[in-house]
Amino acid sequence: MNNNTHSSDVIVIGGGLVGSSVAYGLLRQGLSVTILDGADDTIRPSRGNFGLVWVQGKGFGMADYARWSFGSARQWPALRDELQAQTGIDVELMQPGGLHICLSEEEMAQRVDKLRWLESEVGDPAYRSTVLSRDEAAEHLPGLGPEVAGATYSAMDGHCNPLKLLRALYSANIAKGARIHNRMQVDAIRKDGGIFHVSAGERAWQAPRIVIAAGHATQQLSAMVGMFVPVRPNKGQVFITERVQPFLTHPTNYVRQTDEGTVQIGDSMEELGFDDMVRVPVNARIAARAVKCFPVLANARVVRTWAALRVMSPDGFPMYQESDSHPGAFAVTCHSGVTLAAQHVFCIAPWVATGLRPAAIEAFPATRFTPETEVKPYGI
Amino acid sequence: MSNPAIPLNDAPSQLRDLVVIGAGPAGMAAALAAQRRGLDVLLLDEQPQVGGQIYRSITQTDAQRERILGADYVYGKSLADQVRASGLTHWAGASVWQIDPDKTVHVLRNDRTTRIETKSLVIATGAMERPFPVPGWTLPGVMTAGAGQILLKNAAVVPQVPVVLAGCGPLLYLLAAQYLRAGVEIRAVLDTSAGTDWRLAIRHASSLLAGWGYVRKGLGLLREIKSAGIPFFKDVGGLRIEGEDAVRQVRFTSAGHSQQIDCELVLLHQGVVPNTQVSWSLRAEHHWDDEQLCWLPVLDSWGQTSLPGIYIAGDGAGIGGALVAEMQGALAGIGVANSLGFGTSEDGAQQRAQIAQHLRIRPFLNQQYRPKDEFRIPADEVVVCRCEEVTAGAIREQVQLGCVGPNQTKSFSRCGMGPCQGRQCGLTVTEIIAKEANLPPQEVGYYRIRPPLKSLSLAQLAAGV
Amino acid sequence: MASKALFKYLPGHQAGAAGTVSVLVNGAVVRMSPASSLAAGLLAAGITAVRVSPVGQGARAPYCMMGVCFECMVDVNGRPNQQACLITPEDGMEVTTMQAAPSVLDAQEAKHV
Numbered sequence: 001m002n003n004n005t006h007s008s009d010v011i012v013i014g015g016g017l018v019g020s021s022v023a024y025g026l027l028r029q030g031l032s033v034t035i036l037d038g039a040d041d042t043i044r045p046s047r048g049n050f051g052l053v054w055v056q057g058k059g060f061g062m063a064d065y066a067r068w069s070f071g072s073a074r075q076w077p078a079l080r081d082e083l084q085a086q087t088g089i090d091v092e093l094m095q096p097g098g099l100h101i102c103l104s105e106e107e108m109a110q111r112v113d114k115l116r117w118l119e120s121e122v123g124d125p126a127y128r129s130t131v132l133s134r135d136e137a138a139e140h141l142p143g144l145g146p147e148v149a150g151a152t153y154s155a156m157d158g159h160c161n162p163l164k165l166l167r168a169l170y171s172a173n174i175a176k177g178a179r180i181h182n183r184m185q186v187d188a189i190r191k192d193g194g195i196f197h198v199s200a201g202e203r204a205w206q207a208p209r210i211v212i213a214a215g216h217a218t219q220q221l222s223a224m225v226g227m228f229v230p231v232r233p234n235k236g237q238v239f240i241t242e243r244v245q246p247f248l249t250h251p252t253n254y255v256r257q258t259d260e261g262t263v264q265i266g267d268s269m270e271e272l273g274f275d276d277m278v279r280v281p282v283n284a285r286i287a288a289r290a291v292k293c294f295p296v297l298a299n300a301r302v303v304r305t306w307a308a309l310r311v312m313s314p315d316g317f318p319m320y321q322e323s324d325s326h327p328g329a330f331a332v333t334c335h336s337g338v339t340l341a342a343q344h345v346f347c348i349a350p351w352v353a354t355g356l357r358p359a360a361i362e363a364f365p366a367t368r369f370t371p372e373t374e375v376k377p378y379g380i
Numbered sequence: 381m382s383n384p385a386i387p388l389n390d391a392p393s394q395l396r397d398l399v400v401i402g403a404g405p406a407g408m409a410a411a412l413a414a415q416r417r418g419l420d421v422l423l424l425d426e427q428p429q430v431g432g433q434i435y436r437s438i439t440q441t442d443a444q445r446e447r448i449l450g451a452d453y454v455y456g457k458s459l460a461d462q463v464r465a466s467g468l469t470h471w472a473g474a475s476v477w478q479i480d481p482d483k484t485v486h487v488l489r490n491d492r493t494t495r496i497e498t499k500s501l502v503i504a505t506g507a508m509e510r511p512f513p514v515p516g517w518t519l520p521g522v523m524t525a526g527a528g529q530i531l532l533k534n535a536a537v538v539p540q541v542p543v544v545l546a547g548c549g550p551l552l553y554l555l556a557a558q559y560l561r562a563g564v565e566i567r568a569v570l571d572t573s574a575g576t577d578w579r580l581a582i583r584h585a586s587s588l589l590a591g592w593g594y595v596r597k598g599l600g601l602l603r604e605i606k607s608a609g610i611p612f613f614k615d616v617g618g619l620r621i622e623g624e625d626a627v628r629q630v631r632f633t634s635a636g637h638s639q640q641i642d643c644e645l646v647l648l649h650q651g652v653v654p655n656t657q658v659s660w661s662l663r664a665e666h667h668w669d670d671e672q673l674c675w676l677p678v679l680d681s682w683g684q685t686s687l688p689g690i691y692i693a694g695d696g697a698g699i700g701g702a703l704v705a706e707m708q709g710a711l712a713g714i715g716v717a718n719s720l721g722f723g724t725s726e727d728g729a730q731q732r733a734q735i736a737q738h739l740r741i742r743p744f745l746n747q748q749y750r751p752k753d754e755f756r757i758p759a760d761e762v763v764v765c766r767c768e769e770v771t772a773g774a775i776r777e778q779v780q781l782g783c784v785g786p787n788q789t790k791s792f793s794r795c796g797m798g799p800c801q802g803r804q805c806g807l808t809v810t811e812i813i814a815k816e817a818n819l820p821p822q823e824v825g826y827y828r829i830r831p832p833l834k835s836l837s838l839a840q841l842a843a844g845v
Numbered sequence: 846m847a848s849k850a851l852f853k854y855l856p857g858h859q860a861g862a863a864g865t866v867s868v869l870v871n872g873a874v875v876r877m878s879p880a881s882s883l884a885a886g887l888l889a890a891g892i893t894a895v896r897v898s899p900v901g902q903g904a905r906a907p908y909c910m911m912g913v914c915f916e917c918m919v920d921v922n923g924r925p926n927q928q929a930c931l932i933t934p935e936d937g938m939e940v941t942t943m944q945a946a947p948s949v950l951d952a953q954e955a956k957h958v
């Protein structure tokens with residue numbers, strides 16, 4: 001072929017948080033990496049994150065996910081330090097513990113049941129949450145409203161600046177010699193004599209290993225290398241206020257104050273296909289809920305709202321799969337690219353590099369789904 | 381602390397035939413044309429009175445201001461009178477903060493949020509000043525020439541200290557002439573157009589002749605300014621505005637010679653550009669126009685965008701001035717009426733011919749007053765995003781790393797994330813990326829514009845329906 | 846607070862003539878015309894810088910006077926970051942200038958304008 005071909009050890013298809021994290025993990029092990037990223041104004045879920053590095057409550061029904069998230073939170077400081085050393089960018093990781101606010105006694109009771117189940121399944125004394133009354137929660141959350149029923153607190157939880165994370169990974173990858181090609185839409189993958197040929201229009205690349213971390217394009221691309229990796233969009237609306245004086249040190253499930261001083265508020269879950277237009281009634285509900293939690297925010301001004309389309313699997317848990325028919329092709333997908341960034345760097349990348357599947361991801365093969373798997377709307 | 385009352389929202393109104401957003405000449409004309417053909421019309425504007433910016437406060441002015449502002453301004457009275465006489469429903473102080481794909485308009489007015497449902501929309505939000513990023517442009521004491529005109533029209537307020545006018549374009553000279561009539565001391569006019577290159581201008585000779593009325597007006601203004609003996613500097617470059625926390629002086633070169641002028645007030649102007657915030661938020665199609673150096677919405681011959689039932693008229697469709705805006709508004713109103721089955725299926729040919737005639741001067745003006753590259757694509761040190769204080773250099777750095785889109789540079793630098801949501805930096809960023817990445821602006825694209833178009837409080841958003 | 850005024854009213858339009866309202870700006874009474882914007886009234890009263898940038902802490906003043914630059918934001922009746930160029934002055938209106946990021950914990954019940 002008389003087009004540009006670049007050889008590298010691995011081609012990562014997708015330059016969002018998942019692709020960039022895996023790429024960084026590969027680069028720090030000394031492999032050469034090509035990253036193929038999409039256009040500037042496509043869906044880009046990685047630009048719409050809430051920014052939580054969150055553990056409590058995750059994995060109800062699949063304790064391995066709770067362990068996976070917990071493990072990521074524990075490795076996150078190491079990731080933060082490395083990225084800072086590599087790029088000078090501080091991704092503002094703060095892990096002061098987080099609170100999940102409940103607005104009714106019934107909600108509190110359900111929440112507590114869920115957390116107790118998780119604690120007993122996970123069986124790790126460090127994996128813990130505490131139940132707080134409204135007044136106890138208010139000690140951690142200045143301005144907490146009187147209508148809050150209570151909260152659950154976990155020292156495992158925190159947050160970061162997700163855009164700085166994306167930028168830091170991007171810069172780190174460049175610094176480590178990654179070749180990043182923007183505005184590429186991969187349309188064909190084939191394997192020929194142990195080498196994958198990946199093409200986007202007139203451009204093509206070759207490598208012995210590929211990672212498909214392409215967000216909403218993951219299913220279509222995975223099918224080209226014999227994998228069924230079912231993903232669908234799950235819409236979450238989020239908005240952000242102007243800067244206000246610092247008042248919240250702990251992130252919560254609905255509201256967090258960023259390192260910039262802005263207050264980020266969310267979120268929602270809807271299954272509406274590829275609709276990423278912001279809807280007023282949903283934002284009205286989110287805003288009313290936030291004002292209930294923090295009446296002091298009533299006059300804070302909302303500067304920007306957006307809808308991010310989560311990359312959602314049928315059960316809501318990640319999919320980490322190496323193709324049986326096309327060994328060397330890996331699909332990596334989840335909807336918690338912020339929390340799991342550390343695992344993607346320190347655990348998933350070595351798996352891609354060596355092919356040795358770690359025990360921690362045993363529960364997450366894409367093969368747990370078939371085209372007949374019933375899809376339950378997630379979180380709705 | 382008790383939960384503050386969530387403001388009440390008005391019950392959703394009945395389905396309208398047409399909502400017009402913006403009560404300048406285009407909006408007034410569109411609303412009148414539609415109403416006269418039997419449509420149920422609602423005219424919205426965030427200002428307290430009709431007039432937009434060009435006819436700002438026309439219903440509240442006086443003889444003294446009319447004399448200063450001139451006949452073109454006074455002409456606006458006739459439109460305002462027609463609106464009042466027509467009984468059109470006009471909501472003043474109405475801030476549109478979101479428009480849905482089905483054309484539902486979300487409005488904030490008197491602290492209440494309201495949802496308006498309509499079959500069609502005319503967006504007549506007009507133009508805004510082209511950003512003019514130079515060192516020091518965020519200092520107190522720096523404003524736009526448009527701001528100077530608004531102060532005069534709206535408040536009968538003029539500079540008390542000697543003012544430096546910097547930039548290019550007919551509106552700058554118009555303001556200078558108006559200030560002269562008002563007795564304002566103009567310390568200097570700094571003309572940043574690239575010199576009167578008559579050889580280039582001759583290419584547009586036919587445009588020049590066709591629009592001679594406009595040109596004669598412009599030459600008349602220049603005569604007024606020059607005969608008043610105001611220092612007039614040509615071919616200005618390297619403009620810097622300096623001061624600690626207020627303007628103290630400007631430095632620049634003129635025809636290669638370094639100059640410095642002490643002053644406390646600088647008014648900048650290098651043309652106006654369509655205010656495309658609403659049209660981008662709707663995801664209407666736009667194209668980059670190399671002659672006007674801005675984004676123009678793609679429109680059919682009635683002014684309909686790529687989104688059926690949504691029209692744009694006036695300077696928001698492309699800069700044409702107040703008379704063109706009025707004609708385009710009428711055309712859009714007729715187009716809406718036709719599409720909804722009202723009226724007599726007029727073909728709009730007469731209006732289009734008049735518009736074309738009035739637009740013939742534009743190629744000449746665009747060439748003559750083309751803003752210099754250095755004032756659209758500034759040096760590294762210059763702040764391009766006023767809200768987040770991001771410099772041109774920071775954007776270029778991102779491009780060097782491989783970012784070729786304004787949404788990625790926004791994500792990585794915060795440029796465009798502040799309260800103005802890219803109004804003051806969007807054009808600049810597209811052009812910086814285009815030049816640095818050697819891509820046409822069309823390919824670089826623009827920010828993804830999301831609601832709210834105007835910020836509103838959480839309590840107000842909570843009341844949204 | 847009020848530095849030398851960069852702007853003035855045309856003769857016959859002085860604030861203080863018939864048809865003005867009293868606005869409290871940082872506690873001091875400033876007379877303004879209700880026919881023009883709050884931003885215009887502040888400028889004519891010698892109040893040029895009206896806010897502090899929460900990013901670089903520099904002083905900022907009205908720039909465009911038409912609602913697109915968001916520089917003229919002031920606190921009105923306890924509500925932070927209102928665009929003064931879009932607000933009509935009213936008797937008894939309380940305006941606070943030179944606010945950077947507003948404090949939510951000190952938020953008062955907003956008075957309805």
